Amino acid sequence: MASSDPSEWLQTRLPKLSQLDSLQRCLICKDFLKAPVITSCNHTFCSLCIRQHLQSVSNCPLCKAEQFESNLKRVIILEELVSCFRELRPQLLSLLALQDSGEAVMEPPPPKDIEVVEISDDDTSKGPDLVQCPVCSKSMSAKHLQQSHLDYCLRGEVEPPAASALLKLTRSAKSSAERKRGGISLFFLAQKRARPSPPPKEEINHEAFYFNEVHKHHHEVKRLPKIDFSSLSTVKVKEKLLNLKLLTQGTRPQLELRYNQFYLLYNSNIDLSRPASELELRQKLNQWEKSHQGFSAPKAGSTIYGDELKYKALTDKDFPIRGWLKKYREEFTTLTQTARATHAKKKASAIDVPSGTTTPESTTQSPGMTTSTQLQSSTVAVNEVIELSSHELEKQFFPDSKQDANVAAASSADEKPHFAATESLSPARSLAYLGNAAPDSALQREGSQKIAEEELYDFSNSMLA
Amino acid sequence: MSTPAKRRLMRDFKRIQLDAPSGVSASPVPDNVMYWNAVIIGPADTPFEDGTFRLAMQFDEQYPNKPPLVKFLSTMFHPNVYATGELCLDILQNRWSPTYDVSSILTSIQSLLNDPNISSPANVEAANLYKDHRSQYVKRVRETVENSWNEDDSDEDEDGEDEEDDDE
Numbered sequence: 001m002a003s004s005d006p007s008e009w010l011q012t013r014l015p016k017l018s019q020l021d022s023l024q025r026c027l028i029c030k031d032f033l034k035a036p037v038i039t040s041c042n043h044t045f046c047s048l049c050i051r052q053h054l055q056s057v058s059n060c061p062l063c064k065a066e067q068f069e070s071n072l073k074r075v076i077i078l079e080e081l082v083s084c085f086r087e088l089r090p091q092l093l094s095l096l097a098l099q100d101s102g103e104a105v106m107e108p109p110p111p112k113d114i115e116v117v118e119i120s121d122d123d124t125s126k127g128p129d130l131v132q133c134p135v136c137s138k139s140m141s142a143k144h145l146q147q148s149h150l151d152y153c154l155r156g157e158v159e160p161p162a163a164s165a166l167l168k169l170t171r172s173a174k175s176s177a178e179r180k181r182g183g184i185s186l187f188f189l190a191q192k193r194a195r196p197s198p199p200p201k202e203e204i205n206h207e208a209f210y211f212n213e214v215h216k217h218h219h220e221v222k223r224l225p226k227i228d229f230s231s232l233s234t235v236k237v238k239e240k241l242l243n244l245k246l247l248t249q250g251t252r253p254q255l256e257l258r259y260n261q262f263y264l265l266y267n268s269n270i271d272l273s274r275p276a277s278e279l280e281l282r283q284k285l286n287q288w289e290k291s292h293q294g295f296s297a298p299k300a301g302s303t304i305y306g307d308e309l310k311y312k313a314l315t316d317k318d319f320p321i322r323g324w325l326k327k328y329r330e331e332f333t334t335l336t337q338t339a340r341a342t343h344a345k346k347k348a349s350a351i352d353v354p355s356g357t358t359t360p361e362s363t364t365q366s367p368g369m370t371t372s373t374q375l376q377s378s379t380v381a382v383n384e385v386i387e388l389s390s391h392e393l394e395k396q397f398f399p400d401s402k403q404d405a406n407v408a409a410a411s412s413a414d415e416k417p418h419f420a421a422t423e424s425l426s427p428a429r430s431l432a433y434l435g436n437a438a439p440d441s442a443l444q445r446e447g448s449q450k451i452a453e454e455e456l457y458d459f460s461n462s463m464l465a
Numbered sequence: 466m467s468t469p470a471k472r473r474l475m476r477d478f479k480r481i482q483l484d485a486p487s488g489v490s491a492s493p494v495p496d497n498v499m500y501w502n503a504v505i506i507g508p509a510d511t512p513f514e515d516g517t518f519r520l521a522m523q524f525d526e527q528y529p530n531k532p533p534l535v536k537f538l539s540t541m542f543h544p545n546v547y548a549t550g551e552l553c554l555d556i557l558q559n560r561w562s563p564t565y566d567v568s569s570i571l572t573s574i575q576s577l578l579n580d581p582n583i584s585s586p587a588n589v590e591a592a593n594l595y596k597d598h599r600s601q602y603v604k605r606v607r608e609t610v611e612n613s614w615n616e617d618d619s620d621e622d623e624d625g626e627d628e629e630d631d632d633e
Binding site: 003005007008010027028029030031049052053056061062064288291292293313314315317319321324325328331332334335336338339340342343345 | 468472473476479480484485487488489491494502504505506522523525526535549550562
């Protein structure tokens with residue numbers, strides 16, 4: 001299960017791919033769209049995600065327009081586009097990786113001290129000091145999980161065995177760029193050696209599927225109906241489950257939960273170009289039951305809060321705030337530092353943008369010297385240069401700044417327009433979640449326009465001088 | 466075991482690490498991805514400026530179809546925050562949408578700080594002072610800001626190098 005994030009593209013030679021990446025994701029699960037369906041308000045989600053949402057609320061999660069399951073339509077071409085992109089993604093990422101940006105790249109640093117950790121698939125090996133990876137469920141020390149394993153796991157990669165990590169270490173004398181490349185190839189080598197390669201996945205020709213194999217686009221299966229349980233006896237419910245080859249044990253609420261979940265799995269499966277078998281669906285259902293609280297006996301010995309903090313929900317009246325703060329003091333210290341850093345960075349970049357664009361010439365001339373007539377005539381110049389994009393303008397001003405590899409400094413001619421865009425992207429995006437993206441992004445645009453205008457003034461002033 | 470909720474939370478985590486909104490940070494507690502700690506820095510040019518407010522979040526397997534429980538652990542003085550630290554924010558209740566993630570929740574809470582909704586206050590005193598005695602309100606808020614620094618013993622040491630040394 002590959003876990004990835006659109007922002008991975010920001011550190012490549014084509015940062016704009018993060019938008020392409022982002023647009024192919026479901027807004028609910030944030031993963032790539034799976035069996036995409038479109039609502040009557042023209043928003044797209046994974047079939048399963050939106051069906052699940054519509055079970056409790058009859059509106060579009062994005063625009064809140066009234067929405068019903070019966071309106072959902074499959075978007076075949078989007079599914080093919082997404083799978084195509086997903087297949088290409090790892091290759092594209094490595095092909096477009098910035099070669100020599102060094103520390104600026106937000107890649108996880110190589111683990112400082114390499115510890116050899118036995119990673120076992122066996123759940124029973126979970127000792128007192130081991131924690132489970134929340135992604136792949138492997139057990140390991142918390143330190144190893146946080147410092148190394150999670151990065152690999154989230155990228156959907158297999159963590160290189162400790163042996164290859166040691167190999168990497170012996171090469172650490174070489175230049176960082178070389179080491180990086182060495183590291184990657186070693187990773188693949190190690191993987192090859194470690195296990196016989198899995199049978200190659202059947203290559204799917206998405207183009208042929210979409211254009212030529214039209215007969216495969218629609219499946220000859222009916223959707224499961226919604227059941228009004230209030231009018232059904234338990235015997236009847238069990239009968240229905242039995243017809244679907246589902247388990248019939250459990251309490252009445254469990255039977256209903258089971259049917260409803262299978263209903264979701266089944267109906268969303270039909271929206272896939274290449275649906276899973278019913279057997280697979282039943283396995284998924286069993287998996288789901290294992291993790292659903294409606295099916296589990298109250299767990300004993302939860303370690304969530306440590307011993308003294310057990311079983312406390314945040315809303316409990318006697319939730320031990322002091323104890324919590326003490327237990328996680330180190331975490332909070334780190335979080336405070338991180339939050340302060342981003343806070344300071346945004347502050348600094350807000351100041352940097354206008355000042356960074358001031359040319360040496362324009363700084364030598366005091367702005368106070370400019371008379372109003374000069375300003376008026378300068379507007380002519382402004383109109384002339386307005387043809388130039390701010391991008392090109394900066395190129396004129398900073399022909400050499402490209403060598404500045406520090407992306408964070410964001411003063412390089414090529415990086416900067418992009419950087420400003422991504423800076424404004426994140427607040428805009430988070431506000432988009434809140435359903436008022438339009439006014440905000442308009443504001444952002446206005447802001448950057450204003451800056452561009454200021455630049456033009458500086459520019460024309462310096463020309464006149 | 467990996468579940469949709471856990472996978473989503475790991476995505477949220479990755480998101481906030483790679484592309485953090487200004488002045489907020491969050492991470493799951495070391496042994497359970499369903500419980501998160503978070504810090505919000507008080508926004509600049511507001512009475513909350515530079516406060517380091519701590520929060521905890523609790524998710525369940527229904528996330529993101531259900532909102533998490535969110536609670537301030539730092540003492541707050543705000544019209545929409547109860548004495549218990551729980552907060553009254555529409556997007557965490559009836560206006561929740563499964564499209565929200567940890568980043569957007571924290572950003573909303575951050576902007577709630579200086580933009581309280583005083584029509585349905587959780588802290589009546591704070592709401593009244595905010596309406597009628599703004600300077601007193603600001604004074605009370607500044608007190609909580611200073612308290613938020615004191616909660617972290619190692620805060621005075623900006624490098625945080627000897628945080629291990631000062632165990633009480």
